[in-house]
Structure formats: structure tokens, C-alpha cells
Amino acid sequence: MDPMLLLVQGLNGMQLGVMLFLMAAGLTLVFGVMNLLNLAHGSMYMMGAYLAASLQQHTGSFLLALLLALPATFLIGMIIEAVAMRRLYDRDHLDQVLVTFALILFFNELVRIIWGPQAHFMALPDGLTGYVTLFPGVIYPAYRLIIIGAGLLVALLLYLLIMKTRLGMLIRAGASHREMVGALGVNIKLLYTVLFGIGSALAGLAGMMAGPILSIESGMGDSVLILALVVIVIGGLGSIRGALLASIMVGVADTFGRILLPPALASMVIYFLMAAILYRRPQGLFSANG
């Protein structure tokens, strides 16, 4: 294959990976710290996209829509945590699966009732509709480069948050010794609510960024959810580093699989990858340490 083509496809793989990371980061954070398997994560992705699309239609500005929709998904996440998730921490993972699965049904229907069954439109931000010339002969859509940048920025911010701030320290402590942290006077309940809100906001951000290039419709979160689950399992439950590495791996593997293999095999590539890695390292690539 022509090296320039290889480069562009590699960029495509990275971009897909970074999108997945945005989804996976929130999911693995919530699981790692709160031991909560949240299938409704995909619904937060969907809500982020719908909210941003509506806000953009009303305000006319992509950036404004993003800035408003982000805290909105954060809030929705916190509400869900307070209403439903709070009672699930002591429960079996399976009960969590059931409740979050029920939430998926609920949200899928909710968006259809509020916004109608037709797919929705979100415009690319003005100024980012074109493409840049990376090298002579190699052009790449500007918006996708922004996505890569945004994803890496989020990764950096998360790292700083977890490793360098007091909140991050509480999160890490809460992951290992919940009761102890509670006994030390920290409001564990509030911590968990905030954390769930952060996870939801991350998923919502992924949805908002994906909105202009994907169709915004009911159930859009379901297929991304499965990919995110694959990513966090490969990366190691609870590890942000693992999620980043795994998402890039999955993104690149999927991209090259699609162009090199017949369609049936191409769809199987990421599952094959996951099965192979889990077989050798059942706990995933990294352990839960943020």
C-alpha cells in the first residue's frame, strides 16, 4: 500500500480510537471506582448528541451548543445516579445490568417522544468544514483532526484530574477503600454522584462531537456501547491509561480490518482481538490505577 494512504488510514484509525476513548473513559472510570457496570452509558452519548443538536438549532453556534449541552449531560447523569444508581452499589452486577438495560429502553423511547422518530441534523462548526493539507497530496478533514485533538486533550485533563488534584485523590482512594474514605469524613455519596456525572458528561461529549458526522437517532448509543465495553475490557477495567491504549488499538484494528478483509471477517476483527487478549491476560492490559 502507498505510504501516504497508509498514513491517512492510520489517522482514521486514531480518530476512531479517540472517539471510542471519549466513550470508554467515562465507562471505565465509573466501573473502576464505583464497581458499577453502566449499560446506560450509550444513552448519555445519545442525549449529548440530541441536546447539542437542538441547542445548535436554537443558538446557531456549535461552540455555544457544546458549552451548554456539556453541563446538561453532567446534570442528567447526576440525577440518574441519585434516583436509580445509588441503590445499586451493593447489588450484584447482574442487577446493575438489568437496571441500566431498562434505562436504555427508557431513553431510546424518550428521545423519540421528545424529538420524534426522524433522524436529526447537526451542522459542522463553521470554519471546520474544510480540510487541511498535511503533506503534499495528503488531505484530511479538519473536523476529524479537531476530534483527535479534543480526545487527547480530554485524556490529558483526566490524567491531571486523577493524579494531581484532591478530587482525583479522593476518587482513587474511594476505589480502593470506600468505607475508609467515608469514615475519614469525606462525603462519599456526593463523590459518587459527581463521578457518575463526570462519566456521563464524557459520554455526552463523545456524542456531541460525533453529532456532525453521524446520524442522530434513537438507539445510536447501542452500537457504540458495545465497542466501548470491548475497549474497557481490553484496556483493563478501571484504567484510563488502558482505555486510551485499547481504544487506539481497537480503532486502528477495525479500520485496517475493514479495508483489508472481506466484510464478514472485518466485523469480527475487534471481537477476535478482544478474545485473544483476554485469553492471555484476563484482567486486560492495565490494572485499575487511573
Added chain:
Amino acid sequence: MADSGYFDLRSAVLLLLLAALAVIPLFGDIFYTRLFTRIMIYAMAALSLDLILGFGGMVSLGHAAFLGVGAYTVGILSLWGVQSAFLSWPLAMLFSMLIALVIGAISLRVSGVSFIMITLAFAQMLYYCFISLKGYGGSDGMTLAGRSSLAGLLDISRHGTFYYLVLCILLLILFAANRLVHSRFGMAIQGIRDNERRMLSLGFPTFRYKLVCFVFAAGIAGLAGALMANQSLYVGPALMHWKQSAEILVMVILGGMRSLAGPILGALGLLLAEEILSNYTEHWMIILGPFLIIVVLCGRKGIYGMLKGANDHD
């Protein structure tokens, strides 16, 4: 304090349920006969999942794959002109068990969330595999010419006859599962679920036990798949999709794991709720969602658990 004797609420409900199932076709309405046939087949599938999930502690998100394999066996054989149930149904079970042997041998080497995801991975791979099958309908699936023939003994193309056959098979499976669970093997499996390391130190070949349980459950699922193919006269790859696995999982959890009646109650509850709600509004999912949440949050151990009461010995 053990619960009081033979006659308690749980057994009463179960008996009532079976009695009700026995008389449904007598009301003559074909629609309800077909609806409950479908419910019973799903109950079978849920029961088979419960064997490995509730009793074996193995959470499989790929169980629907075995249903699909069973259904496709019947479908493909039907396409080749083989209509005899005595041939296609055992073969459906056999192929499901063979596939389970392969999947189980690899997946059971890991546990916990990894096991969940690996079973999911295999199920998805099978799903994509069947989608790309050219001669057998691909993603559209294919229809069957007619129901399997039982060499003149029974005519299951008649809905009532098919209903009672399915009911008998369900009862048989219930009986067999009950015997299995209370046998030495069943005790061992539950012991492995509770503490595998202890069982290993006691000398049990835990891997082998789990694999046998896994394969056995797949066989039952394969039979359920064969019956499903007969019920709707249609097979398609959607039968193996992870969403189908999730739905069966929901039935088991909803009804109550670690019990044999639970999956049946779960299948009944979920499918009836879908049926009744969809009559009222096309937005039924928005009601079903919170309904499921409330059931889980209020009661532990599912619907069956709610019937158990205070004296709870698992």
C-alpha cells in the same frame, strides 16, 4: 428456620402457573395459544441460561448463539428436504453442544467480566458469520416450508398440538433440571459458583464440571431454538445477536436466578408486559423501562424472590 414444609407460596404459584398453562389452548383462541407457545419456548431458553448463570455462576452474554445454531440447523435441514423432527431436533441439540464445547473450552479459562465479554465476542462472531451465509438467507434469514414432521405420531402443524408438545418438553426439561441441580453434579456446580478455590482444593476438576454444565445448557438452548424455528417458521441471524442474549438474561434476572421457576416467571413477565403494553401505545418501551427498574429495586432476587418472603434460605 427453614421454610414451612411442602406447601408454600412459591410452590403454589408454580402449580397454579402450570395448571393455567395446561388449559390455555382449551379456550380455542389461536392467538393466545401461539403467544404462550412462544413464551414457553423463551422460558426454556431462559431456564437453560439459568443453569449456567444462577446455578453455575457463569454469566454468559452469548447464550443466544446456541438458540440460533439450533434454529438454523432445523432451517437448513428443512431447506435440504429433511423434515423429520427425530433427525433435525437432536441434530440441533448436537450442533449447539459442539459449538458450546469449543466456545466453553476457550472462554472458561477466564472468569468474571472477561468471561462475560469473551462469550459476547464469540456470539457476535457467529452472528456475523451467519449474516454472510449466502445460500441461507443472509441477514434476511429464511422461511421454513413447514413444521417438522413427527413421522405421523403427532401433527404439530396444528397449533394446539404443537402447544402441548412444547408444554411437555418444558415440563421434561424442568424435571431434568431439577434432578440435575439436586444431584451430586448440581451440588458441585453450586459449590464451584460459591467458591471455586475451595472446590479445587477438595479435588474437584472444576474446569471440567463447568464445561459439562455449559455444554448441557447449550443443548437445551439448541432444542429451544429448534422449537422456535418451528413456531415462527422463520430463522434469521438476529436470533444470535447480543441484544437477544441480553433479553434472555433480563428474563432470568427478572424472574429470579437460582431457582428453576424464576426463568419461567421472568419469560412470562417480560413477554406479557411487552404484549399488553404494546396494545396500548407504541411508546410502550418508556413504560417497560421504569417498570423493570422498580421490580429490581424493590425486590431482591427477582419476581420469584419476592414470593419467597422472610424465610430465605438459598
Added chain:
Amino acid sequence: MIKRLVGLIVTGILLVSSTVFAADKVKIGYLSTMSGPGASLGMDILDGFKLGIKHCGEKLGGLPVELIVGDDQLKPEVGVQVSTRMMEKDKVDFVTGIVFSNVMMAVAKPITDSGIFLISANAGPSPLAGAGCLPNLFTVSWQNDQTHEAMGKYLQDKGIKRLYLMAPNYQAGKDGLEGVKRYFKGEIVAEVYTEINQPDYAAELTQLRAANPEAVFVFYPGGMGINFIKQYAQAGLKEKFPLYTTAFTTNQAVLPAMGDAALGIINASFWSPDLDNAVNKKFVADFQAAYNHLPSLFAAQGYDTALLIDSAVRQVNGDLNAKDKLRAAFRKADFKSVRGSFRFNHNHFPIQDFYIRQVVKDSNGVLTNKITGVAFEGHADAYHGQCAMQW
């Protein structure tokens, strides 16, 4: 009060003057995908169908209508179950709707075997047009391949030499590309199948650019189409590699979600909102007034279905039990369609014209399609030769 009295008297006269077995109303089971991702299609067709009933005076064939709507959830086995309920519990006279081919394949035989007429408003899979054609099945829309064949012919006539093909990896996708290849005889640079509901096409688009074809044909219905078209435009490919498709990708239902990315795309269809005949003009105007947006081809199909049923029931004077007479009435298809004229082939699929259209902005700035040419006149499907039915 007077109106009611008159209505009662008229009904009474009709009842008395009709034959002994005449029905007092028409029960129609509308089975479609009403929930989940495919729901917008089912609802679109229903909107058109209801408007058709309204234009027939809230009656079909002079009989009041009882419409029972069922949801197949895009699951064939649920489709079988719901259609069974409609036939056995609700005792419908006709079943119609059916958006997706996989559901159609599951329900076609069970429904028609029990003597009920199935009028497909959308799905037209090839087995049912060929060897598996059924006497009680009438498809009002088209046979799945026809629209793609029209584009294939257009591209062949245009002199395109190197064509790039893309579609999702399922039966309809493969059939669609087969249809194109049936009439396009130039070089196929590549035939790429992507995963169903795949959201991101960056990798495939990069390959496309490297292959440097003369033109590109795609079949991506629903959400897949929205994704693809948006990404195609954003990658800067629209100017370099002209895109050709069918109405399934660029129809009124999805154009708003695509935005300007869809402008200028040439597509084939059996119908267009700007089709110039009296019935269509009225349909489009009233649809816009009732639902506040332009109708899609799916709504037009629903509308025609209502008109067809109306004509058939009228022909048999409401005697819905006279199955053979009813079949003959359906075959006659004596109604004025939004397509102008309408007739069935011997396999109960339509023989119709196909147009070439382009996506433009109308005077209100709304994205819509305008006819730019004709691809086929009186086009029959490719499978009718395998159907044994003759009449």
C-alpha cells in the same frame, strides 16, 4: 343532525342493496416497524396511507375503515406474531404496510396462505417477484432492484466508464448492487460492502479517493445514508467524484438531517414530489398542509396503497369474501396513482416509469428532489419471468 340522518339512510340503502355477504366496514391491519430505528419509515407510510383514506372520503370503497396498527419492531418473528393476531383475533380483511424485506419474507406466506390479501406498501424482495410469487400478495411500491437498475442504466447511457460501488453488507445491499450491474456494463473499480449500521466511513472513503474512480454509486438507506452522505461531503469527495444513488438514500425523510451535504446528488426514483399530474399535486399539497413537511416516496407509496384498496373494494361492491373477484379487482388496479398511471405485471409487481432526480433547494430553502430526466418507461422487474402466475 340532518347529515347524520342522511348518512344513516344511505348506509341502510347500501346495506340493503349490497349482496348478502357484504361487509359493513373494512378492517385493515397495518403492520410496520413503528419503534426503534426503522420507525420513521413505518410512520411515513402510515401518514400517506391515512391521507389516502381521507381523500377517499374517510372510507375505502365506500365502506368505513377500521385501522389496526401493529409494530413488528423490525423482528421477523414478531411480525409473524402480530400478523397472526391481526388475522385471528382482530379478523382483518387486509394486511398492509411491511417496510422491511426480512419481515416480508417471514410473513408473506403465512398471511397469504390463510386467504388474506397482503398489500405491500414497501418491501419487494426478489423471491416474491420470481419463483415465490403469491396470488394473494400485491406489491404497490416496486421490486427492490428496480430503482437501482434505473440508475445503472442512466450511468451506462451517460457513458461512465469506471464506477465505484458501495452498500451495506446485507441482502438488500447485495441485491441493490446486482441491480446496478444488470444495466451498467462499464468497469466496476471496486464493490465495497460495509457493516450494517456502521457509523464511520473514514477508512472506506480514503480507499475510494485512492482508487480514483470516475463516479460513485452507493445504496445506504436510513441512518446509514445520513452518516455516509455527510462524511462524503466533508471529506471533499463530492466535487471530485460525482455521487449517484437512489431515493432510498436521498429521500424527503432524511434530507433535513443531511443538510447541504446532499445538495446536487443525482438519484433515481419511481416518484418525485414535483411529478406533474393532478393526483400528485393534490397529494403533495395536502400532505404538506396536514403534516408540515413534504412527503417522501414512502408516504407516496402509502397513499397509493390506500387508493388501490379503495378501488378494489369498490369494484366488488364491498363483498370482501369474494376472494377471486377481489383478486381480479386488485389486478385491474383501476385507480389514479400519484405516478400518473399504474398497472401490475403478472407477478403482482408494478410496471412503472423511473425518473432521474437531483437534490435541490426549493423556493422556501427546503431540500427536496427535482426530476431532471427519465431512466425507464414501463419498466418491469427482472424476476417476473420466473413467476408462474398468468392472467
